């Protein structure tokens with residue numbers, strides 16, 4: 424697949440590395456596509472990666488990935504252009520600026536705001552409930568981390584399920600996009616356990632069933 428990734432930090436960089444290694448083409452959409460840091464990242468990933476403007480990356484891509492800080496997300500979406508009909512993976516978490524908690528929630532979610540900023544896009548919330556360390560490697564012995572995915576468009580969710588499975592996560596369909604109201608607090612729990620409770624980033628949530 425041809426994947427546009429908006430944001431080239433911990434999440435964007437890690438997802439790009441993994442998908443490119445799996446044979447997908449990744450194009451970073453960046454405010455500074457020629458920056459030293461991004462040039463080095465593209466060179467490290469190799470032939471399957473490139474960087475351009477945010478609008479340029481989105482042109483013709485099969486899937487668009489939002490991996491921006493929450494405070495930059497609305498502006499990034501505006502820079503992406505018309506997203507009608509496009510599959511958009513929202514990896515963001517609507518964190519307060521000091522990371523002390525979620526800025527919104529319970530009766531809406533970041534994902535639903537993203538949908539409002541990108542009318543007509545097929546928004547799927549995914550890859551927000553675990554750290555980028557687990558995106559690099561979700562395996563814990565024989566087990567793997569569960570990745571919750573939610574969205575209102577079944578076909579888009581299918582595409583995202585394929586891409587998330589390719590990262591070696593076990594995918595759990597959490598239902599409609601409004602279930603992001605539960606996924607975003609789940610991300611906050613992961614952050615709390617990792618950084619306030621001192622468990623560190625090598626932890627992950629796994630759904631067990633019987």
Ligand SMILES: NC(=O)c1ccc[n+]([C@@H]2O[C@H](COP(=O)([O-])OP(=O)(O)OC[C@H]3O[C@@H](n4cnc5c(N)ncnc54)[C@H](OP(=O)(O)O)[C@@H]3O)[C@@H](O)[C@H]2O)c1
Pocket residue numbers: 429430431432433434435452453454455461489490491492493495498499514515516517518550551552553554555556
């Ligand atoms: N870190 C994690 O483990 C983790 C896990 C799950 C979800 N998340 C969520 O994923 C999102 C990204 O997290 P991150 O840790 O990857 O952040 P990060 O390392 O700070 O990277 C964010 C990237 O967004 C781009 N960006 C920054 N300001 C921007 C703006 N005003 N307009 C457009 N792009 C801008 C930058 O790329 P350019 O300089 O190339 O534009 C930057 O590299 C956040 O919402 C976070 O809550 C993070």
